[in-house]
Amino acid sequence: MDERIPAYLQERLLSCYGQETAERIELGYKAVRPVTMRINTLSADRGEVCGELDRAGIAWQNVDWYEQALILSEARENEIEKLNVYSEGKVYLQNLSAMIPPVVLNPQPGEAVLDMAAAPGGKTTQIAALTGGKAQITACERDARRAERLRYNLKMQKASALVMQKDARDLDDLFRFDRILLDAPCTGSGTLELRDGVPPRRMTPDWVLKTVKTQKAMMAKAIRLLKKGGEMVYSTCSILPEENEDVVTYALKTGNMELVPIEDDFMHDFPQLPVKLPGTLLVCPDALHEGFYVAKLRKIR
Ligand code: SAM
Numbered sequence: 001m002d003e004r005i006p007a008y009l010q011e012r013l014l015s016c017y018g019q020e021t022a023e024r025i026e027l028g029y030k031a032v033r034p035v036t037m038r039i040n041t042l043s044a045d046r047g048e049v050c051g052e053l054d055r056a057g058i059a060w061q062n063v064d065w066y067e068q069a070l071i072l073s074e075a076r077e078n079e080i081e082k083l084n085v086y087s088e089g090k091v092y093l094q095n096l097s098a099m100i101p102p103v104v105l106n107p108q109p110g111e112a113v114l115d116m117a118a119a120p121g122g123k124t125t126q127i128a129a130l131t132g133g134k135a136q137i138t139a140c141e142r143d144a145r146r147a148e149r150l151r152y153n154l155k156m157q158k159a160s161a162l163v164m165q166k167d168a169r170d171l172d173d174l175f176r177f178d179r180i181l182l183d184a185p186c187t188g189s190g191t192l193e194l195r196d197g198v199p200p201r202r203m204t205p206d207w208v209l210k211t212v213k214t215q216k217a218m219m220a221k222a223i224r225l226l227k228k229g230g231e232m233v234y235s236t237c238s239i240l241p242e243e244n245e246d247v248v249t250y251a252l253k254t255g256n257m258e259l260v261p262i263e264d265d266f267m268h269d270f271p272q273l274p275v276k277l278p279g280t281l282l283v284c285p286d287a288l289h290e291g292f293y294v295a296k297l298r299k300i301r
Helices: 007-030 046-055 097-105 122-130 144-156 205-225 245-253
Strands: 035-039 061-063 066-072 091-093 112-115 136-141 162-165 177-183 226-236 257-259 281-283 292-299
Touching (some): 066 097, 097 122, 097 177, 097 281, 122 144, 122 177, 136 144, 205 245
Parallel strands (some): 112 136, 112 177, 136 162
Antiparallel strands (some): 226 292
């Protein structure tokens, strides 16, 4: 495999997926993806956004599974950043894979929703838009600078959320939420970019173990904070099973949670990698998508 892929990641990809699929993943790491964006329905509609793109001569394409997503195959990010719809927060630049978790979470107006690892806020603002600004959103972020970025993006996108700058593992156990998004900190093994001048990412067994430990602790907290009958989405931008299915299996073993399978029709819209837990989605990095894992769970007791 390409020597810029850290040795430990190469080893894990080959052992989890075999040579052929590991090479497919490698092609995904090398892909130069088009700019993709999400229309912010809190402050704009498709007509306004597509109208400005048309006037600027920027070609756009729809995405079958999500009406608010657009692919701008020919455009560069700096061209988009000059548009009014960008400077006025009417669109949010976001990879298509990163738009999946809030769609699967399916938050409803009036619900109390926790985004446990929220900055820079792509998914928090998407949850706000999906609920027409009518959910009570709490957005937790441990890092102070990233929490500032989150506040800025919420303001830009006219999305309201209570920002809590703290370690989500220390959230008060007295809180209860109807829905939780745990877009967990991860190794980012799905989003590696093999481009000239981009240094290889570090990846050691110890670091993966430490990351998994944090993910499981955050999952345990999410289970405590979810109302009975409430639903959560666990997602990462990693393609390693120890950060994905193994964390979901850990949640299922508590006996408090059941898996809510993601619908087949929806899954078929994505390039997939094999998973041990059917009904969970592992997106293979390709020319359009970053590698991403998404699972949905419900609290049964
Ligand atoms: N959901 C975000 C979005 O869509 O814009 C991306 C989240 S990123 C994958 C993970 C975030 O979790 C990082 O901003 C990181 O600083 C934060 N984080 C890491 N450990 C945390 C913890 N223990 N509690 C809260 N946030 C944490």
